[in-house]
Amino acid sequence: MALLSITDITARFGGFRALDSVSLEVGDGELVGLIGTNGAGKSTLFSVATGYIPAGSGSVVFQGEDITNVPVHQRVRRGLARTFQVPREFSHMTVFDNMMVAARDQRGEKLAALVFSRHAIRQEEERLAERVREVMAFLNLARVSDELAGKLSGGQKKLLEIGRLLMLEPKCILLDEPFAGVNPVLIEQLCDRIVELNKRGIAVLIIEHNLAELARIVPRLYAMDRGRVIASGTPDAVLADQGVREAYMGGVI
Numbered sequence: 357m358a359l360l361s362i363t364d365i366t367a368r369f370g371g372f373r374a375l376d377s378v379s380l381e382v383g384d385g386e387l388v389g390l391i392g393t394n395g396a397g398k399s400t401l402f403s404v405a406t407g408y409i410p411a412g413s414g415s416v417v418f419q420g421e422d423i424t425n426v427p428v429h430q431r432v433r434r435g436l437a438r439t440f441q442v443p444r445e446f447s448h449m450t451v452f453d454n455m456m457v458a459a460r461d462q463r464g465e466k467l468a469a470l471v472f473s474r475h476a477i478r479q480e481e482e483r484l485a486e487r488v489r490e491v492m493a494f495l496n497l498a499r500v501s502d503e504l505a506g507k508l509s510g511g512q513k514k515l516l517e518i519g520r521l522l523m524l525e526p527k528c529i530l531l532d533e534p535f536a537g538v539n540p541v542l543i544e545q546l547c548d549r550i551v552e553l554n555k556r557g558i559a560v561l562i563i564e565h566n567l568a569e570l571a572r573i574v575p576r577l578y579a580m581d582r583g584r585v586i587a588s589g590t591p592d593a594v595l596a597d598q599g600v601r602e603a604y605m606g607g608v609i
């Protein structure tokens with residue numbers, strides 16, 4: 357059984373059909389790519405999967421449960437979370453605090469339950485801080501821990517965005533163009549960290565325009581064009597697909 361099953365999803369913006377009966381699956385512990393022309397509907401699909409945009413029709417099933425109408429924060433609590441094309445860090449806060457805020461959001465109810473015990477709150481905060489330090493070390497962000505997030509490079513912001521996601525202890529992450537605006541050296545590092553996360557058991561679905569990098573790390577790809585999935589399979593098979601080649605620059609890739 358798939359970890360995440362998206363079936364026959366349709367989504368409209370006014371009269372425009374951005375997603376037209378889209379189906380896609382991510383298996384437990386799988387690393388999957390999603391490519392497509394500009395405006396194909398990839399980000400919209402992420403938004404429907406994670407609850408930011410309602411599905412017009414179709415279903416989203418996560419870990420065997422129908423979550424089509426479940427709100428964003430409950431999907432996050434179940435372990436399904438996404439990044440955005442443009443990172444959403446708090447630019448005037450430090451890297452460390454950005455990560456702590458993400459962790460506290462997730463732990464909000466638990467912290468509220470501890471309201472009568474200062475000692476218990478301090479212990480919980482220390483536990484979260486320890487987890488933040490672990491994640492920063494994993495992402496090579498430890499040395500910028502006290503920097504303001506707004507001062508980070510594009511690549512470091514993408515790493516921070518992934519760090520904030522990891523504080524949610526997800527089972528499946530949807531990464532929207534993690535390599536966009538990132539210099540080649542940091543792309544290598546990002547690729548390496550994404551593969552390592554996946555090895556540790558987190559399922560990953562990645563939207564990416566950088567086909568060379570994506571094809572290097574994912575065993576399986578989907579391709580979208582004009583609101584539909586037009587191909588899926590190994591990167592070689594998808595990139596050789598005639599429909600995909602026609603969708604991209606009239607067959608030039």
Ligand SMILES: Nc1ncnc2c1ncn2[C@@H]1O[C@H](COP(=O)(O)OP(=O)(O)OP(=O)(O)O)[C@@H](O)[C@H]1O
Pocket residue numbers: 369374392393394395396397398399400401
């Ligand atoms: N909030 C919105 N209101 C109206 N139209 C929208 C909205 N969001 C997206 N669209 C339209 O839906 C279509 C799909 O957009 P989407 O951002 O999902 O594409 P994409 O495949 O992620 O594109 P890109 O690779 O360029 O980021 C586009 O035509 C876009 O203009």
